[in-house]
Amino acid sequence: MxxxxxxxTTPVDRESLHVYQTVSEEFWGNPSSLHDIGGKAKQLLTKCRERLADMLEVPAKGLYFTSGGTEGNHLALVTLALSRQGKGKHIIIGGAEHSSLHSSADFLTQWGFTVTKIPLTSQGMIDMDILEQSISEETTVVSIGHVNGEIGTIQPLHAIKNLLVSRNIFLHSDMIQAFGKIDIREFTSVVDCFTLSSHKIYGPKGVGALYINPALDVSPMIPGQTHEDGFRGGTVNLPGIAGFVSAASICRDTIxxxxxxxxxxxxxxxxxxxxxxxxxxxxxxxxxxxxxxxxxxxxxxxxxxxxxxxxxxxxxxxxxxxxxxxxxxxxxxxxxxxxxxxxxxxxxxxxxxxxxxxxxxxxxxxxxxxxxxxxxxx
CATH class of the missing domain: 3.90.1150.10 (Aspartate Aminotransferase, domain 1)
Incomplete structure (x- = not known):
């Protein structure tokens, strides 16, 4: 065909697949286990986190591995909104965001949040005038995707951040369609939080990453979880993570x-x-x-x-x-x-x-x- x-989605890169298989065979321990087999897996997990953080030019402490873009977007929007609800309960998302962000926003309305969805112009760009007019004293989080996944328009994250920085509003960006296609390093320091996915860049399915600036005062969406510094539950997919980081490295070198x-x-x-x-x-x-x-x-x-x-x-x-x-x-x-x-x-x-x-x-x-x-x- x-x-x-x-x-x-993309086919898995051959090198990424080889890394996935090797890690499955040689690093099969649970990184949370305290014995040597678990410790070996934990060391590799730490190296993967540091390597991806280095590619993105962000602190490794703020990088969490997820099961993919949908989970990453859920964790991002809900975590940021709930962490700031003492300031206000108004969030803003782009009207053309991925369905995971629309569903996350709908979930937050059940907790008393109000949601404003910003339309796109006829050229597929976020309407900056409506965005600015929609910001209120109650606004705590804005989520605008970096690259639109249906028509490929690139949103002006620098200009959006300039609207928010003096108002102490968090900016999240779904960077899934941008990562691996353009150099996102000049934007990773602009946003407070961003989401990535492996299978869009020739990596394995079922793995992704979420970055939340470690300087932010936020709490996990569900308390008491024991993996990824408490931000998500479930044993990490170490073979997938290693394959993801391998694919990310290849994309970085071939953009x-x-x-x-x-x-x-x-x-x-x-x-x-x-x-x-x-x-x-x-x-x-x-x-x-x-x-x-x-x-x-x-x-x-x-x-x-x-x-x-x-x-x-x-x-x-x-x-x-x-x-x-x-x-x-x-x-x-x-x-x-x-x-x-x-x-x-x-x-x-x-x-x-x-x-x-x-x-x-x-x-x-x-x-x-x-x-x-x-x-x-x-």
Missing amino acids: NYFDYAA ETLHYTRLRTHFLSQLEERIPGSFTIYEGPEHAQLPHVIGLGIHGLEGQWLMLECNRRGIGISTGSACGAGSMPNTMKSMGVSHRAGKEFIRISFGRDTDVDHVNSLVVALSDIHGKHVTSLT
Whole structure:
């Protein structure tokens, strides 16, 4: 299959998989156990934490390994909000955030919190005017994702932080779609808390990381837990963590955008040549657009039907976040796109192995499906 859904998940890198297997065989002890076998595992866990923290240029003390992005986002938003509820019970999230943050926000409303969701502009950027107007004396936490997972827009974290710093408001960012694709080190010190995931960067599934600035006065969401310095329960997935850190190291050393920019340019030019004026691209300004992800709608074709037709031709695309499959994408809702246009949405996302021939096959399939649809209407 020609795969164009790398924003949903990636295949495991061969080196990462080798590390996973080696650690499973040689470091199988529980890092919390006090005997030598557990101590050996604990030493490796500490090295993994320090190595990832060094890549991110953050203190290792604030880095916690999780079961993935969803758990990391739950822990981040709920931990920060509950820790600051003495100051206020108002939190702000982006309207196009991952479903895990929407569900976390909904959970907090049961504890008396109010939630404001900030829409995106027509270019997929967080509406800074509405964000500023929404901040009140009760606001304690703002959560804005770094890179939108459905159309690839890059949000201005520096500008957002400038709105919050004098108001003593925590800033969390879901950096899952940014990590491994752009250098996030200039942003890790800007935010108070961020979330990462392994399987988006060619690492194993079921593992991720959460960073909370250790200088912050916060308490674990559920007290009395015995792992990850009390921030989560359950024996840590040491093979997955080691594989994750290995994949992160590879990504750090191979970050480049030219390959993806060329693929994006080629895809859009070829699509325009074959079905001119028959599609809409949802993207941000050039300086704020990740080239790896293309969000578009082909006029008159429902996205889910188009996805299935592509699948029949051996091509894998998506209709947005895999965690929100079956519904109109949060990004389209947040941008104010009409329901009809939102149902036409599809997402194309490129990976390391995508080449021009793959892109050409995708363009041919999309234009063929579109052409047959137009013919059926005449």
